[in-house]
Amino acid sequence: MSEAVALGAAPAVPAKGLRGGALGMVSSMVIGMSSTAPAYSIAATLGLIVLAGTGFKAAAFVLLSFVPVLFVAFAFRELNTAEPDCGTNFTWAARAFGPHAGWFTGWVVTVAQLLVMSSQSALTGRYTLLLFGASDAADSRWLTTAIGAGWLLALCWLCHRGIEVSARTQWILLGVELAVLVLFSVVALVRVFEGTAGPQASPPHLDWLWPGGVSAGTAVSAVLLAVFIYWGWESSLSVNEESADPRHAPGRAAVLSTVLLVLNYLLVTVAALAFAGVGADGIGLANEANSEDVLAGLGGAVFGDGATGKVLGVLLIVSVLTSGAATSQATIMPAARTTLSMASHGALPRVFGRVHPRFRTPTVATWAFGLVSLAVYVLLALISDNVLADSVDAVGLTIAIEYTMTALACVWVFRRTLFASVRNFVLRGLLPFTGGVFFLAVLGFALVEYARPDAGETTVFGIGGVAVIGVVSIVLGVPLMFAVHRACRDFFAGRRLPRGVVLRGGDRITPDRVG
Template identity: 25%
Template sequence: MSEDSPHLAKSLNAFHLWGIAVGLVISGEYFGWSYGWGQAGTLGFLITTLVVGTMYVAFIFSFTELTSAIPHAGGPFAYALRAFGPWGGALAGFATLIEFVFAPPAIALAIGAYLNVPFSGLDPRLAALGAYGVFMALNIAGVSIAATFELFVTLLAVFELVVFMGVVAPSFRLAHFLAGGWAGQDHFSLAAIGGIVAAIPFAIWFFLAIEGVAMAAEEAKEPRRTIPRAYITGIVTLTVLAFGVMIFAGGTGDWRALANLNDPLPQAMKGAVGQSSGWLHMLVWLGLFGLVASFHGIIMGYSRQIFALARGGFLPGVLARLHPRFRTPHLAILAGGAIGIAAIYSDRFVHLAGQPLTASIVTLSVFGALTMYIVSMAALFRLRRTQPEMIRPYRAPLYPALPALALGLASIALATMVYYNLALALLYGVVVAVLCLLAVVLGKPAAIDEDAGGGPAA
């Protein structure tokens, strides 16, 4: 590794990494998933979530092998580059970048929607812009400060979800959850299968971005020990919360009233305890912490991906510059934020595939995630075969069955996503192909150094 290659500071412990793993995802427990009820009903979506949850558990237990063996800020980009060379690295890197750059605008608008409840005169887009400004600044101020804040808001968000389940539990009735549970019907039919498949993106939203811990690996203390702990405890935490929130919310009353809403938890609690309850006001305010945790953490993730791609020669080198005082990739943080803010303010007049822009970019984010999952599992198999001597402090259990399960389920999910979103799939494919072509042909791709703990090889 060259002496002048930018180095990120190592200051994160296992608790910080757990906070990042859970915080990156936890907004998905607060909003977005209820659209799956609109597609598949409660029982159909329960099946979708079981399958997607299985995919994520298999993926994380396998992906952790790569993250602990190659603790690099590029995460999947670094693994694919080492396994498949520049073209594989470019594909994984830009797919991950699309996932992480396009998720924050949707979360920022959800923050604006939550704030619009107590402040009805506040423009949600203005609130979203303010959120970008505050949390980009916090990320620039230093990774230790940013990760400590992430841990704090994540703990509050987890606490709030536990409180939600406790408060609505007395109102839970299994009959409520079962009524019309098969895409609005009381009995399973062939029509329900289409809904189960169509609901895949909303089940993925429960877990989307947990892999972002990989982008913090280069800043972790003892990454080969702390990362496996963070990933495994993180996926267990998120799985329990996802199923708990979904089941309790669906059993408090008529779940159809919650489908296709951006705030299903406050509405479920309103039905259980009434609009004037102090519990409801607490949920609205503390619910912001779940959104903030994911928004803040994903900014950290996209900035490290931009930084790693620039340092590796796949993006302009200026984006790999570190702040002289804080040692954070400040230009990468600002560049990703500029794209997100542009998306927020384009939402009113830009539509893709007949959908508002923010709805479309959530789908594009899922396309990026699934592509990255597939390439990462393929990289795991290839590196096991071509580099058996690589130091692997953590090895995927049940190899090769578990990584193959993750690879197979991710491939099926991507195929169904393409089928139901053909126009967006074509747009996504063209964008990724152009980015890869420009990066590999016009850029200056570098190999990952053998220690994989920092910049490209000299």
């Protein structure tokens, strides 16, 4: 390649064959929101935040945890503007810190996606049975695993059929999910203000949104729980090459997704706190019996036992089911596109870069991820429910690494433009750096917390199973990276995806000749 690279010109990248211009900004935003599993995330986490000792301040920590996530979202947006590549984290980390860092970041993200697929497959299996009133059958590990596996394969098939089909499915699933959550929140709040919610209810107060008055240990535990309910919005950027405006729309969609998520979470959180209170008995959110799914515990109380209430209670189950299905599909799409990008840049064997000639989807990558997800899910589920539960919690470690690497990559790639304007300094430097340091600290706190023997459901030689599963899964990427090193020499030598920088006055990543 010539040394005379035009200002703002990116090095040539092989066309990946995806269907360009297929998605608008709203569709990208829907994919990002779906990937977070709004209904399931808040249902499974709110009770734990209250149990951590926050009480009514749980709402404050849901809001507080959003701030560093927003900072990282700005980093994603800025990097996408400079290089809209469906490999996202993998590509940008390689540009900033070199091919080994890029490959490892891609691996960490894939680990997170594999573990999330296990939890969401288990969720869809269980809630499918609950939808039909088979509560006893829902406790059968074999039956829920079989149904969850069926959902996983069906969603892989949908992703294989085309991005338009996937996007339309996401619209439907997310629409049902959000409609039921809003209905639940409105009914709960109306009953609180009418005085028909019961003696445990408390009218909302602005004080609930201020995190003061809790101990430092409680605050750290609450943030560790709350910050991960936002993970997934970055799926908006994984479909950037299929967007009508690849450089700008996906980044805007990602930022808007985080804003809509925090509004949704706050509405549900405040409604649940106001209606149920934070007591340890009955429907109180500090009741450990309800902590795994506070929405299921509140559904009957909020909607009542009449015919209408029973129908609405079923819809609440449907919302969690669609949440799991939407998240699974919205996880398969970015995982397949990360793999496609890695193959296109020579970081994986070329076979993973094959795109279906008709559907224009990464066929091999989609089915490869789906089948590996299926194997991991079945293995974890059949070992024990406790191992499956700890593997879900271990995702937090991978998320912290992903966000740290991407945020710091933003600062480094844009380092020569940071002082060109106040906007650049804030949105490309200060906020991403703050977000990156925050998640690096989260990684450290999480490792210490998860390593405690009583932190999860399992232990290995006296160490918490959550930490063991997370660390082993992450470190496994090192031998795998060296295993593909020989077949991908050009990539690891920096010839396929060289380190890059955005020059002052430019707006694209160019090869960094200085380093």
